Amino acid sequence: MVEWDIRKLRILRTLREQGTVTATAEALRMTPSAVSQQLTNLAKQVGVPLLKAQGRRVRLTDAALLVLRHAEAVFEQLERADAELAAHLRGEVGEVRVGAFSTAVPALVVPAVRALRDSAPGVKVRVREAEAGEAYELLAAGEVDLALSLAAQAPVVGDGRFTRVQLLADPLDVALPRGHELAGVPGLRLADLAGEPWIFGGSGPWSDITRGACEAAGFTPRQGHSAAGWTAILAMVEAGMGVALVPRMAAVGRGGVVMRELGADRPVRHVVAAVRRGSEAGVVVGRVLGALEGVAAGVG
CATH class of the missing domain: 1.10.10.10 (Winged helix-like DNA-binding domain superfamily/Winged helix DNA-binding domain)
Known part of the structure; x- marks a missing residue:
């Protein structure tokens, strides 16, 4: 043998x-x-x-x-053994390393950490900000215990290494400069903005999301400016340099920007959490997942 x-x-x-x-x-x-x-x-x-x-x-x-x-199957069982042993030895005490993309940190992770301080004070969360795709590389390498990312960058459902949890569908609103002719139009649709200059990154997940949403609405967005950070994007919108899709989780109020919900064709981005398969049975990881699901339910 x-x-x-x-x-x-x-x-x-x-x-x-x-x-x-x-x-x-x-x-x-x-x-x-x-x-x-x-x-x-x-x-x-x-x-x-x-x-x-x-x-x-x-x-x-x-x-x-x-x-x-x-x-x-052996790796999964070993993860379960680690999880159960940790629960046996430490009970509700332990640390969970979370890798999360930028907007998920203030919108989901920080509120979850606050909730855990009351419900499970022995559970500590160590946060590592990472790009959407990178979070899963860190998870696979064992450098984080839980990854928060977008469904488009997550491992496929059939990937036997991970257990995925759907957290929320984050709506995408459109940011318009105050005084724009469409800022107050009722029933605004994404297609109504087909002729506008758009502001989004030149590559990466947000570029893909913006292009995909606009193409689903029947047009290809004309990129007027390229930016990746929400502060820069919204500043350019405020200055009348273009319009942008902004996830509701990331929206930051600016006096010169009008955030409009879109109509029936409103796009969303799907936020998911993943852990190494088997580790979800652990008390401490389960606590953190539960806290994230509770926050996501309130956001959704």
């Missing part, structure tokens, strides 16, 4: 995700030679080839994929 080595299996799984030995070594803080040696030893242990050269990259063999399919 094969003596399975969890550490080597984790290296094999990381290689599947990263694609190259060099990237795997960087992700695991190892040397490429150490990664190669561990994988060679694993192949000897299981008695089948696990890797096949493909140009400068390596490809996992069918046998390696079979091994990983069974290993995922």
Whole structure:
């Protein structure tokens, strides 16, 4: 019977995700030679080839994929064991590291932390702000315990490494300069703004969301200016330089900006939380997830 080595299996799984030995070594803080040696030893242990050269990259063999399919169940069970052991040893005491995108920190994470101070004072939350996609890279690498991001940047539902929780559908409102001819028009639709110059980032999730929402409304937005921060975007709107879609969670009042809800074609962005599969059974992680869901219910 094969003596399975969890550490080597984790290296094999990381290689599947990263694609190259060099990237795997960087992700695991190892040397490429150490990664190669561990994988060679694993192949000897299981008695089948696990890797096949493909140009400068390596490809996992069918046998390696079979091994990983069974290993995922082992990883999940180990997460559950860690969670239950922590609950047994510490009860309601523990720390949860949360990776969250910028607007989720003040809108969701901070209110959840405040709520936990009263309901579970032994639960500590350590926050790390991260871009939407980066939060899941941190989660997969074990550098955070819970990731908050947008559904468009989240792992697919079928990804066996994670458990996803839908938190809320955050409406997108349109920001118009005060005095704009459409600022007071009832029943404003996104399509009514097809001829306006739009302000959004040149790339990244918010660019994709803005373009996707406008295209769903029947037009391609003409980008007048590029900006990523809400302070800069709203300042340009206030100056009459264009219009912008702004998530309600991120809206910051400015005297010269009118925020308008859109009609039937109102777009939304979906905010999700994810943990490594199995860890949701832990008391402390469950407390933080519950607090986030409670805040999200109030926001929605």
